[in-house]
Amino acid sequence: MDSTSVRGVRIASFLLLVFISAAGTLAASDETAPARDPKQAVDEAYTAKIQKYTTAPYFTSPLVNYLPASKTVPTPETVLGDVAGAPGVLPYAEDVYKYMRLLEKASPRVKVFSIGTTEEGREMIAVAISSPENLKNLEENRARLTKLADPRTIKLDDAEADKLVAQAVPVYYITGTIHSPETGAPTALMELAYRLSVDESPYIREIRDGMITLITPVVEVDGRDRMVDIYKWHLAHPKDFYPPLIYWGKYVAHDNNRDAMGVTLKLTENVLNTYVKWKAQVLHDLHESVPYLYDNTVGDGPYNAWVDPILTDEWQMIGSRNVADMTKFGMPGVFTHGDFDTWSPGYLMFIAAMHNGISRLYETFGNGGADTQERTLDPEEYARTWWRQNPPLPKVLWSQRDNNNYEQTGLLTSLHYFNENKRLFLKNFYLKAKRSVAKPSAEGPAAYVLPADESRPSLQAELLHVLQKQAVEISRAKAGFTVALPVKKEKPKKDGKDKKDTKEAEKDKKPEPTSRDFPAGSYIVRMDQPYARIADALLDHQYWSPDDPQKTPYDDTGWTFGELFGVQVARVTDLKVLDVAMERVTEIHAPGGVKGDGAVFAINNAAEPALATLRYKLKDANVEAAEEPFESGGKKFNRGSFIIRNANRADLDRAATEVGLQAVAVGAAPSVKTHAIRAARVAFVHTWLSTQTEGWWRLALDDLKIPYDYISTQAIAKIDDLNAKYDVILFPPVGFFSSPTAIINGMPTAWGNPLPWKNTPETPNLAGKNDSTDDMRPGLGWDGFAKLQTFVQKGGVLLTATDTSRFATEIGLVTGVSAQTSERMKIVGSVVGTRLVDGASPIAYGYEEKVPAYCDNGPIFSLSSISGARGRRRLGNESRSRPTGRGTADEPDFTVGRPGVEAPEEPTSETWEAPPVTDEQRRNGFRVIPPADRARVIFRYADQKDLLISGLVAGGNEIAQHPAVVDVPSGKGHVVLFSINPVYRGETRGTYSMVLNTILNFDSLDAGRKLAEK
């Protein structure tokens, strides 16, 4: 080795050292600093107002503490009359759109797209901001993204994907104000759009040139306009209390952000379509609640089981970086870990998580309007924790501008970080799609099959429609096929089961089948497709362990769509299913119409909601329900099947085709007992306390075209004769503030001012076509209660569910049923098993022995035949053992000195039944409810071991076997009580017919009833 080479080595290692240390700082200095361009003029007047409305120097950042000036592009002030986030300024959606379209006119960097309308007909938009070149090449870029989104188009070729990744411009989709009282996003997004199109600082220019920012500034447009009405009313009446925002959209309030599974609301459908059409990489939804910015992208466990771990890594990367960037700006109260779990895929942002993108959500701090207010926090909100090292302050003066500063700063740093790493994120976008396509062989299943011999074809079609809305591909088998079933492992039996359990287990013990046949025409949801993930998440079962460290699930824990729709869905792991001859289908419609010859038509009742639709469509037809099953023309008909006599065949054919029901013409009506099915006149009652939970019921009835009058509890007292107007009164769950006393009393009226909810020149959007009132505060009142009672006594049917059932039992509308709450039981929005108890009841028509249902902690019903007595609750086994004495365990004791006396056999009863009336109770038994007046249990909860179908069930023994649906006779009428919620979030269509059966059979609910002897 000569000296030169020695020196050479030394030089090389010296250079290496230099390189390493330079790389260490390069990572930071390589990224453009968040600072304005000193060469670009500032809009001094606008900037001065930004500073004026920001309440503390640390509530802003170098990204938003100024506004760049433009000679051609108008600032938000043009429309708002002040700067974004100014006190007292809250624009209607229309004004926000007006501004976005002014931007589009003034700048080649902005394009506005209409993305659909709301239930009330208002427009929704998406605003794209990028370089003129990117906007010019939108279609070319979309083609690239589409290939990455569907790797099958490039034969899963990574090299080809890399080329596309290098060329593609990513799309970052931001959505604002889905929650109407969370008011800050629209102005923040107006100003953000301005900055992105005007600012020449390198930091912003990189975002603009490197990616497409897509913005839907107002998601809940109907609710936004109501909220602005209320805010303006508040400004005009500053000393008064203002009405709480009881309606947001037409149907639901806060739950509009729980619709990303069922896709029943227009806003979900429009955002989903936009997200999928643009092949966006991120969906970032803006909310307001906790101080000051909770980027709940990281959140807490449990994470949804169906998301790709690549995504959960992206959450960590983006979330942590977001906190770091804002912390460096000195902005307090920014954090990303917190109590939000991502288990449920129902949130709007989760459209991205389930379609190979990145879901994100901000909670910033809002004042619910544009007033600047002093805000005091709870100790846990300002505590310094390991995940919130720079917590919010205990007490601050807070303005909408502060909120806008946080929203914009968070978004700009996010956009910049995303752009810096866009090749990584685009590659991940491709990889997630590729891994979806590889799902059948990677982790399975291979497919879900919905068999062609489904007994509820119209519900099957509805489930498939949901999947289609989710952009899932559906195929149909051209021939019958067989798949191998996975071998189930035997579980060791636990001791301590009672006799009944063992007996049932013995009965169920058939040899496990090893294969399953499916007929031609069966629907196949292949899992080797890019959007397999959402199909899997909706159709699979969920299990939330009672021992999970997360003790407060953020939302529902179970939702399995096949179970809740009451249709067969087979999870198939056998890869051979993918080789079955099949074709893609786009039009899915349940077969319907009239078959056969004859003047009488029969339609099977399989608990399909379409039956009710058909009844109302054929308003003048003579429709009857069979009270017993029958056979006709070789076809079996269930109890409750329709027998239609005087219908025009062509009319019936058209109507049955539309709703997807098969009518069979028969020579003569079957010789079974029948009763008339009349189109009941329905009143639908809501409170002024909360309307969301009933909103899901309204949505379902509207979809099914079941007519009803929508009236408030206040209106009940004002109707002279309820029976003259209505046959059935539906009183669906209230939700918040739903105690029985609150339903009677309403909101406090002893102080304060009236809270009007109506359309006036001052509040033109408030009521829309929903209900209105001069004062929201009064409730049902005792007059209204008396009216309801009289309605039932005179023969009306009142249907209640969950909290309104509790109301009916506690306030005394029914006798012999009590409803209790449990502190220990935890059934948090789960799918549970119910069992048919009385199949002869019309409420049960079309249902089988086992019916899955949605339950959220009860109430727990118990029956008693003694008026005023609380029903018995059975907690576990109650087998009584003999007292201490002589003999063996099953021998009698003796009494010394007299002959033994055999104790009378104790009458037994099931948990869902009322305990038998004893001889002692019958002595002067004025409290004994006569058999004809006793409650009739239609469905009960399953035994404890069968209770959990999907989700979380802890302490389920408290509700196991208790009644789930009860029909209580009262006078000449009935009160029907539900412990389950049969109509919920568009997900529970399998149990809709329990409600619809009640409506259709309103005057024959006693059909098939067997009375107790005494």
Ligand SMILES: [Zn+2]
């Ligand atoms: Zn929110």
